[in-house]
Amino acid sequence: MKELHSALETAGVSVRMQPPLPPAEVWSIPKDGWGQAAQIAKSRQWRWSAGWGEELGASFRINALLARTGQYLLLRTEVPKDAPTLPSQAPYYPAADRPERHTRDLLGIAFEGGDDRRWIRHQAWEESAFPLRAGFPLGGFPLPQTPPDADYPFAQAHGAGVYEIPVGPVHAGIIEPGHFRFQAVGETVLRLEERLGYVHKGIEKLAVGRPMAALARLAGRVSGDTTVGHAWAACLAMERALGMEAPARAAYLRAVCAERERIANHLWDMAAILNDIAFTFGYYQFGRLREEVLRTNRALFGHRLLMDAVVPGGVAVDLDAQGISRLRREIARLRRELDELLPIVDRNASVGDRLYGTGRLSVEDAADLGCVGYVGLASGQDLDVRRDCPYPPYDRLKVRVPVEEGCDVGARFWVRYKELRIALRLLETLLERLPDGPVRVALPVPEEGAEGLGIVEGWRGEIVAYVRFGAEGQIARFFPRDPSWLNWPALERLILDNIVPDFPVCNKSVNGSYSGVDL
Template structure:
């Protein structure tokens, strides 16, 4: 394979007088990392927007032990044909100031707020300066991601109140929900403003599940990190461990055995099927269609039991590690898995006709909570939520990473972006995942499933993206001394997709909010880290 540096975006930037420097200590070269000047930061984002690039992520990292004292900010963009590209700039350690890019990419707002919270970086020009992950009871000067802040610090409680958006006028009422929700779901707060039955505005207040995950990653080995990555969002254990492993392997220039790659994709597609099946049941339950929920949860349980049987874990946790996978399938299991996957897909198809033929359900989902193509593009919505609104962003196609480079992945694409379309996309994806799994099983490469992971030297970073069931997960890792990780920056698709929910539920009757929320099913834990 020829590794050629991706120079496309550097050329576009140079057309506008933005000087870039190619960073050698970043891998892979196809998704290059370019150093730019701080004063070009906003301008570079503007140019990315003009080139129709999708905003991927924004993060920061203190310089490692190998480097001079510095604080870096990174942002990543993706282009349908020209892949992913990273930009980096350095900030003053003592008084870090970063120009705002949210006027070009609205999805950057909450990430910029997180940089203020976690690193004490002042984002110049940021309109919404409220805290995000750092709740009001944290001390003002606590910036956990700085090296001066010890991981085990016990913070003194502080007083303060979050300034929610206010709504005034005749008949407007306010309705707070959470962080403890009525259902069996993760913690988060929703502040509704409604007039009569209709939602005027819904504001999300997240961060309740913040567990300091990025801080805990510091100092772990790549093998220890795999286990933690599986708990970033437990419903996406496969996708998150794969993204983490892939970033580490890129940094280390490590080729994973082909059989391990195929097994990773099988696990990932099974995870996609299980979550889609469970969530379609959930949407139907919120629409009062108990039959569908019972049937879908039955199929989900069948999957969990097969996973326990063949891989040793019902939710497929702890199976992917840096260097390969922890599991294998013998010929008999391959046959059983293929058969079960096909049976599931045909049962889902059978249930789908019953769902489509149930008017009281269809009336609830058709036209509810639409997100327009323009809005979806402008936010950069990911996964089935983006695809329901006609945004074609699927890392399995954009990056075509192995083994998807040898499988033609069919991406369903909707236009209406309502609950019905989001459910439709997920039905389509179940069928497609089943097809991919059977193809992979039919054509399983022989050989080992693991290779020794040898960490790169200090200062080397790696990046990659994996299409989990919720959408693209982006992962950036940098190694420090003794083969340990000194920074892992991960972006769950939910960090972007949560914005879509706020937009979707405007004008929606309050009782239809659960339907919409379930049709998005964003992760709280993955967002809050």
């Protein structure tokens, strides 16, 4: 970090050290050096993790979270409301493109040198309306009918034999809306462009004025399949803003829930990947195992998806001896089933033919995009918050991280499997070491302006939550960054030179959350 500080100062970008937001150092820099700071950080292998804006009186504050080898650095700058322009960081960090467009659409900050096409707003608001500003009502100004987003300027197809295939936003299956615009020759994909954000939920606006418990419930609904991960990140941010920690037993139970969320989702993704290559036996078997995990969740924690299990100051549900015994039996049963199923998958020639070599995301592309979780791990990115920047109880555990360099759908399948087996071992350790004590403590009313940053390893990868408190302990600003912000762009690269019929399995191997990026 000293090296980066020195490089910025040498380049004429002055740095003002601010009070840290653990686990991040905080540096304030002038707005004119915003783009240059990104260029210098990228040249020193800092990864772009998250970006968001805030309204502060007569100015806007823009944040960019960078990471390297377990260290986090939060860069900040401010722009006046009457001239809200800033150099874009996207020319150096592709991952910054969509978050910058999101910030521009909702706050009205122009990022010079970046993509100026609408991202999250579509046609729901006038060009001069910015829904995240304080004066904009929560309900907005709804039109009788929103105009169709027919004029979005997708890149155009050119050349003899090149044609376009529009897919979505409404799909044949019961999934969330997203548009995929293919350009192809024959069956070979030359280009893919994504268009997401069709169901703007207003999460950031809904958070304003909420008490802590209500924010945790909202965070758990950013992406329903990651309710534990997002709620934990938000609660960790609030607790850090207060300078407090959840009780030790609560931390262990949070990890139990997080690892169960990881197991259930990896089982379902493995099932879906096999379904997309017509290996129906695998689809049913892995889907059956996931269903058993969800039923145990319902019995022991009150909800199949573990919703609202993580609360500010701890957890909502404890485990008794009978519940612990049931979890241990389930772990043993899952291991036996996997020992039988995986050889069947591994030895099936048709499965290997469809998975290996399909949807390759090079190590260089994964690093350039800042991919996290199984997408990054399968392409050589050795990243895991539980190990690299541990938080309780992972700071007392050894977390193995499976890194592959196969870079294809097969590698992403096997990383999920290895993470699943690692999660089962972690669960055993968590249950064995589960300490006695309370599972929840009351939290005091936070001071106005108190801030916190929560960073946890969700099942898709690194999750970031930022919280700032206003008056009377109410939330003034909440920003959740789902891993899908970093992983969705990978699909546009890994599909290139594949055939159109392989898009479903390539897409499923990434499995980005539509909801997670559609705040």
